[in-house]
Amino acid sequence: MTEFRALDHWNGNNDEENEVDVEQEAKAEMTTQQQSYEWIIVKDSEYVDIHSTDTQAAISLQLGIQAAIAAVISVTIGDSDQGKNVADDIKQFMSMRQRNTQKTIIENSKGIHVTTHDTDLAVNIQAMLQILVSIVAKVDIF
């Protein structure tokens, strides 16, 4: 089988440029979401379509849930030392699993679709919501 080499024939699409774009995107994600590192490397390839987890949406959701937990604690227990201690303790087990590294390398490929998904992020969000629901249930809100 002969190896496919994208650069053997030139059809006007700049492969080098593609690579730079993807790298920039990965870097941008790293700055917004410190605990999730995603690398996508595209090499010797063309017509590559990449979809990644919507990190931005995930972060907003995380912040939303965190704010809701803080609000519930503040309203129920109050803005006292007791409330602060409860919030600190809950934060501690919310951040148990915070690191994720993911590398995707695409080499010698043509016309492919790649979808990556940060499972840790989704699991984290679901767990945070479970914590919120649990607190809320305990104080008879539901």
Add this chain to the structure above:
Amino acid sequence: MSELPKSPKVISNKVIDLLVSDVLQKNGVNLEDVKKKLSDDQKELLRAVVEDLTAQVDEFVKKSPKKK
């Protein structure tokens, strides 16, 4: 407890409940006092917030690609 919003369960609810109970107990929170302190308006508001977030999380998880 029977009207909990349905959410995808990654970690058992019992484990989460245990952790939350432990934190509240450790910090000397009296749940009966807390229940009395909450007004109906506050309950209503918090319920709406939780329902909204649950819907958003469900949407986010649904949008994610299925595991192969």
